[in-house]
Structures are given as structure tokens and as C-alpha cells.
Amino acid sequence: MRDSDVLDNNPHVSRSALEAIHGQVFGWALSRCHYEKAVAEDLVQQAYVELLTGKARFDGASSLKTFVFSVVQNLARGRYRRQATRLRLVDKAAPDNRVVEPVEPTRRDDVWQAVKALPARQRDIVELVFCRDMTIEEASRVMGVSTGTGRVHYDRAKKALRKRLRDD
Amino acid sequence: MTDFENTLREALRDEPAAVRGVPAFANVFAAAEARVAARARSRRILGGIAAAAMIAAVALTVMRPAGPTWQYVDPEELASGTSWVAPSDVLLPEHRFDIFGEIPVLIESTESDEGALL
Secondary structure, rough: OOOHHHHHEEEEEEHHHHHHHHHHHHHHHHHOOOOOOOHHHHHHHHHHHHHHHHOOOOOOOOHHHHHHHHHHHHHHHHHHHHHHHHHHHHHHHHOOOOOOOOOOOOOHHHHHHHHHHOHHHHHHHHHHHHHHHOOOOHHHHHOOOOOOHHHHHHHHHHHHHHHHHHHH | OOHHHHHHHHHHEEEEOHHHHOOHHHHHHHHHHHHHHHHHHHHHHHHHHHHHHHHHHHHHHHHOOOOOOOOOOOHHHHOOOEOOOHHHHHHHHOEEEOOOOOOOOOOOOOOOOOOOOO
């Protein structure tokens, strides 16, 4: 790690290390916002802002990837919470105003379709483990749940996927 | 890892098409840096405005014209005074009168004045 590469407010994070995981971070951000590219880019940018300002401080307890993923996850959660509150208010004001949720692009792959149909937590852990190459422990950390809870989601997801893929 | 898990890993390895167009790291990171710089700049401006407002408030307090100062009457000065002018006397054609220390004594005349009653 070159010294000039290290972020001022985050001594354990370097620009080059972030660059190395940038693609994966963007992929994770995309899946957090229904595959809306502009929103995902904004999420990643915001995550970098948090790292640059030291608001999100990496202490090296986990891998940088796990840490940045959890920053993105928290930012996305906050964003959608705010959005949901706004939508609820709009809905209250005009009950007939139906909000159309952005739809993930269609995937031909049956497995992806099956994953998409899983409950949110199960989908997240499957994506983190199989698509982002994380261990269940790392994935649980990103999701902000205990490893035990993560394992439960993982097992349920596997069972549901096996059933769905067998039925198809 | 079970066969099923391997199958899942194989199948899910290919990201959806949307993920392929990853924006360049340099651009995203530069935009983040610009955002941080802009935030610091606006914080500096706000800090400057707050400091200026505080200085103005202090200056206004210090430079505020003093109100009327109360003057008390000195009883000794009042007792030894030989003249007194009422504030409203300026409105009169002749203002001021003397205060005599003693009551003037009228001397009885021994001579009769013509037509005067003694």
C-alpha cells in the first residue's frame, strides 16, 4: 500500500484497494436498488464519501470488501426507508395514486429467477455467498445479523431454491 | 460444499447484464472527492457567516449608545443653594428667584407719610 494511496481519514483504506473491489461493490449496489444504474452509482459514490470523510471508519476487523458492502447496504437501507416514508405520505394524500416499483431486468436463467423470488434476507445471503464469494459469516456481517441467523437464512434459501428448481 | 451448492455457484457466477457496465472507478472516486470538497467548502462558508454574525452581535452590544445617566441630588448642595430654577422656568419671561437665608425684617417707620396708614 503506497502512503499517498491511503485515505486521510481512514488509515486502513487505500485507493487502490477500493479500486480492486469497485466492480463487486457496484454489483452489490445495483442489486440493492433494483438494478437502477444511476442510483447504484450514487450509492457507491456516497459510500466513498463516507470513507473519505471517515464517517465510515474501517478498523481492519473484517475484510475491506465486507466493510464496504455493509456501508453500501446501510446507505441503501436508509435511502429506501426515506423513500418508503415519502411514498407512504404520498399514498396517504392520494390513495388512488399507485406507485410502480422499478423492476429488475428479466433474467433468462432459471436459477436467477428462483433467487429473485426468495424473501429479501434469503436472497441477500445467496447473492453474497454465491455471487460475491463471501463466507456465511462475512455475508451475515454485511447484512447486520448474527452468523447463526445468517446460517438459518442460508439453509432456508437453499431449501427453497432446491424445491423451486426441482418443481421447474 | 455440496453438489447443489456448486451448481448454485456456477449458475450465479454470471452477473446480470446490468452489472457489466461498471462505471470507471476513477470517475466515481473523483466525484466522491469533489462532493467531500464541496461539503468542506460550504461548511467553511457557513462557519465564516456564523463568525461574522457573532462579531456583529458583539460589536452592536459594545457600541450601543448609553442610555440616560441618572443624577442624584446632593442634599448638602441643595441646602446651601441660594437660588433654584425650575425646569419649566425657561418658559417664563422672568425666571429665577432668590432664596433668602433670613426673613427680611420690616422696620417700623416713625414718620408718617402723607396719606399712608401706619
